[in-house]
Amino acid sequence: MNNDGVLLQAARLIAEWDPALFEIVLLSLQVTMSAVVISCLLGLPLGAAVGAFRFHGRGAVILILNVLMGLPPVVVGLLVYLVLSASGPLGVLELLYTPTAMIIAQIVLVTPIIAALSRQVIEDLYLEYAEQFASFGVSRYTRVRALLWDARYTLPTVVLAGVGRAVAEVGAVMIVGGNINHVTRVMTTAIALETSRGDLELALALGIILLALALVVNVFVMALRGTRVRGAYA
Amino acid sequence: MPKCDAKRQSSLGEVIDSKIELPLISARDIGFSLNGQWFLKDVSITVRARKRTVLIGPNGAGKSLLLRLFHGLIPASTGEILWKGQKLSSNSQECQAMVFQRPVMLRRSVMANMRFVLGVRGFAGREQTRRAKDALEMAGLTSLASRPARVLSGGEQQCLAVARALACGPELLLLDEPTASLDPAATSRVEELITAAHERGIAVVMVTHDQGQARRMADQLVFLQSGRVAEAGDAAAMFATPKSPALRAWLDGRLFVETEAN
């Protein structure tokens, strides 16, 4: 196989802007970003709460979060399939083989990552603030909110870790999405499909586009962070 | 809503009209132990309104710990601490303000740091703005209001910490070695802020290792040694005629070795 050919094909795919490719890229972004946004809404407060409060069983919660970070996507896909299957407990919602099912699976994958990593960030920050906050008489709610806000230059890295996991994952979305053309086909499942068709060059070209997407997301986040004088606050 | 009497004092500029030298904190026979080790034992101290009480003593004597017990950050193991005759509570905590050795600045602007604590204490809108501006003005930090607090110099940060503590209108200011890591110029600016607060009627309890500072700032002196009060009383008298060998040694800058243990 010729590597120049692959790069050329990737460039041609982008240049021609094939509507089918556009559709797949768009769905990838929609699914991943929705999953990451919802995972942040769940994972950041959870991580902040575990980082900022002391309670019975806290060690166990941290352990569970850290273990869940390593959940195999296929296992998550299988679990979500069993739950969303017509014979499963949530079958009546008829979500299987829809983008929503893929988002749910990725939320299950990404939330522990966001929660576990933000827990560490928030805990470090809270160790610094704890006495001063106690002296001010800061309420629990304000404590979590203030810590999340003051960690705003560190947390994007946490979120990026979540994005990376979601955008690169294929096992879970394949099972619950079904890789249905025009409905649930995303970048990673398309790559898997082209690989199984033996069209390795197209698969690799799609991989390069996926990589480029990840690059764009990362640059965007870095630029967002760079607009403020980061060193000044850190 | 206002839990602290002083909150009715709307302005930093007004003098607190509390009854002269009323006991604010009465600590009786307090002790603190952790894992079987006693860090404070049989400590009895009275902190009076409008007075400046300075805690001195060697490292590990329990000075900073005592400050935290007064502020209610840590509960005492034995004995009783009363705030104006009442048990310590969130109410007493709000009537006090504490400044730590290393200023803890939120990762926000100077102004946002002021607003944060005022917001926590329930001040809103114009009152919040007014108090924040007054406090910054008093500390000479007005021109830095929009700067990130953590790029300020150590001296500016500690001034901000004192201003932030005063903004809520406390009756008692607790200071844990506030100038320990500052140069002489910054030290004198922080001392000026503390003195100005005292002149407005705010009581002060300060921990220091700086003998000169103790002489400048103290009305009352408490000398702690190994978790016990070795000597306490009027500052001028104690400096003039120290009774305990430990205090004499400290004033001479000598290392005091406890030969006859108690």
Add this chain to the structure above:
Amino acid sequence: MDDFLLKPKRISGLPEMARRLLAVISLCLSILTPLNAAENYIVMQSTTSAKNSGLFDHILPIFKAETGIEVRVVAVGTGQAIRNAANGDGDVLLVHSREAEEQFIADGFGVKRYDVMYNDFVIVGPPDDPAKIAGSDDALWALRQIALGEHDFMSRGDDSGTHRAERRLWESLGISPSARHQRWYKETGSGMGSTLNIAVGIAAYTLTDRGTWLAFKNKQDHLIFVQGDPLLFNQYGIIAVNPERHPHVNSESAQRFIEWIRSDVGQRAIADHQIEGQSLFSPNAVAAHVQN
């Protein structure tokens, strides 16, 4: 230090936070609903071999243009396709393992089985053909040569229709190659395309359906060596999932699709799907119908 802190005073904040969170999440999900928006569609559980051949990309747009019904294909191994359909996660089942299909009907999960089309299996291998089976039309003899010479052979190993067909061939030879000591026989546990990639990669023989092979683009120098044996016949059947068992299925559209694919138009669409002038599947619905 923190453990000593006085008990917090205000706890009213937390439920409020939870409430806000829920509000934002439900907002997010409501934005997402257009993603799932769909008119009339059915889900078809089918096999990777049929999907990889590109057949569906060819015939389904024709069906949709005619009826407005969208067919969403989930391609997995025959075994998994049947299990998914039994769970009710599909309206139609299109697979190629007759025994299993009839069991599916017998268990009450399907309405009725119809023949749709067939293709055949072929044995492909590396160009130097170490087992010397080229040109044979005797699948059993060829497989025995491979086993006797212990030449590398890749098996799907995934309980798919192709895997079942392959196992039947070994059984009639009285060979159980998946036993531990048979190092020349390797189970990939993955789809037809992945198995072909591996076979090509390590110069091994494998059994594949002709459709996948023709559409496969990573053949490199691998060639078809054995074909034409009646034992290699590969019949596809279609079954509507039983609405009495799973009332939520779109049974009307499913029936419509089955009627269409068995009709002249559907059958011609299947025959029209060609690669390099060769049909990948031969429609035989009508013939089968007559037989029944």
